[in-house]
Structures are given as structure tokens and as C-alpha cells.
Amino acid sequence: MRTRSKVILGVIAVAVLVAIVTFASMIRRGFSAHDEPSRVEGVMARAMRHWAVPSDLRDMKNPVPLTPQIVAEGRAHFADHCAGCHGNDGKGGGMGKQMYPKAPDMTLAATQSLSDGELFSIIENGVRLTGMPGFGSGTAESAHGSWGLVHFIRHLPKLTAEELAEMQKLNPKSPAEWQQMQQEEAFLAGDGEEPAPAAASTASGHHH
């Protein structure tokens, strides 16, 4: 009995020591949003996200019929509200790369295997302790928009270059970016004429 107690105490002491050393090491190194979440964090976060979905939504199918029009609406909605973090292609471009956890590549199975209801819930309610805000307002209009986005998220793996170009026009833009887009359109519309130096281009002839 005494031996067993000593062994248990020894194991506890080693575990506490390891925890202290690990914690001290983490504190010394600091925390950065540039890091990738550990496997444990990932598993726990996915479990929490799953539990956060209201039970009546978990297995729900999209009630909005799939039509080209609804996908087009979802595409425009995504370009305006979501692409800033997720990228137009849904692969996690833009600010999403700097977040912790990073915005996921939504064309992959980890997102595509979520149910319609789970995707809807994430859009409407957001995900706590991540960069994903809750976009829902509790109105029928909001719900319709979110179900349209669910259709579009399903469409992401099949996105064409034409659709991406269309989305680029719909992305939120600064006045300088608007000016740049208009210059490019004007330049392309002037086929057959000698190229004139672009006023807003930098000295090296390019812009971001």
C-alpha cells in the first residue's frame, strides 16, 4: 500500500513538474496568432463548434431550393461579406491567414462534410473565440441569405475563373482600388490604340 502510494505520488509529482516546465516555456516564448493550433486544440475546438450548433439545425437540409439564381446571389454575398477573410475562392486568403485559428480552406472535406444546418448555424451565429462573427439578425431575410451562402459554399470547389473575376468586381474596395479597376477596364476597352502611361500606376508600371 505504501509502495503504491509512493508510486502514485511520484507520477503526480512528475506530471506537475512537466506541466510547470511546459507552462513556463510557453510563457517565456509568448503566444502568437501566427502559430497553428495544436492537435488537442483543434479537436477540442471542432467538438465545441459541433456542440454549439442548435440540435434542431444539426441535420437540417437546406430549405432554399438550389437554383443558378440563388448560387449567384450567394456568390455576390460572399464576395462582399466573406471574401475579406476567406478569399473569393474560399481557400482562406486575406485577413483569414492572420487569424488564430486561420480561416479554413472551405473547399476541403473538413468544411464540405459539415451538414447544411451546421454551415447555416456557423454563418448565423459565428464561432466563439475565433474570427468568425455571427452574421444573423434573426430575420427571415437574414436566414434566406445564409441558406444561399450555404449553397454557394457547396459550390466553392467548382468555382470557375469567370466567377472569380466577377467576384473581384464585387469585393469591397478602397477609392484607389476602384480607380485602378476603372483604369484597367478603360485600358482594355482601348484596343488597337497605343498604350498610354497609366496615371495611377507606380513608376514600375504595376499596381497592387
Added chain:
Amino acid sequence: MRKFVLYSLLMLLALNAFGHAGEVHNYMGTVTALHDDGSFMLKKTDGKTMHVEVSASTAYLHANGKAATRAELAAGKRVVVTISTDGKTATTIKLAVAKK
């Protein structure tokens, strides 16, 4: 003081060099020559010429956003080229719509 100015200039040069690494750029210009591998020479609007490489994933589009093909790229054609973060490969090439 002289050292301060020198270091400041060096710092600015370094920032300029690193500030452009890994960014996506758009270039407006006219195609001047096509190569067999699909790459081409682009005369930019500032008069300078650059070599643009293409890959299997390079998208060709008309100015109105409709799909185009590589075969439509020709010398004299106006294009807007989006160059990927590698600084040389086009991700998207927008072609001017030919006037009727």
C-alpha cells in the same frame, strides 16, 4: 548626421525591396511577342518590357469577365495581367475585347 542619412536611405531601400515580396501585382500592357511555351513579352504602360510566364492554372478572360482561351493571345493585344506571388507567373490574363 551623415551616417544617419546613409542608414535611413539604406533602410528605405530595404523596405522597398521587402515590401514587394510575396504580393500579387496587376500589370497593364501590350503583348509584343509570344513564345512556344505559352509565355510572352509584355510592354507595360510605363514603356518597360517584362517576361510573363504562364501555368496550367492561368485563367484567360475577356474584359467582360467571360472565358477566353490562350489562342486568343496575340502580339499587339492589350492585356491586364495578374502576377502571382512568385513575381513571374500569371494567375489571370484579361484580354481586350476586339473591336468590330
